[in-house]
Amino acid sequence: MEALRAKKAENLVVLDLQSIAYPLCDYFVIATAESDRQAQAMADAILEAVREQEGRLPAYRLEGYEYGHWVLVDLGDMVIHILQPEARAYYRLDELWGDARTLLANHA
DSSP: HHHHHTOOOOOEEEEEEEGGGGOOEEEEEEESSHHHHHHHHHHHHOOOOHHHHSSOOOOEEEEETTTOSSSEOOOOOEEEEEEEEEHHHHHHHHTTTSSSEEEEEEOO
8 A cells, every 4th residue: 555655546445355255356456546657657666565575576467557547456366456537437446346345445
């Protein structure tokens, strides 16, 4: 979360998907970026923080990075969604996964 905060992520939400027995991952992190460059910088910061913490960069998937409208960083047990405001309003992931327990909701 600190990597996202350092890059000025807005409306940061962490959902515990274990609370709804979702089989593909344990947590969703959802954050808003104001531009494609900010979204890319957030994704880069997440991967760098994981590398520093783990001593190596584990297997991951990165989607949407080249456009930055919706960047998805899949770390296996945690999936981070970085969306620009229009995409976040359109897809409403917070509502779609509203049955999951909210661990953090830092709305600006």
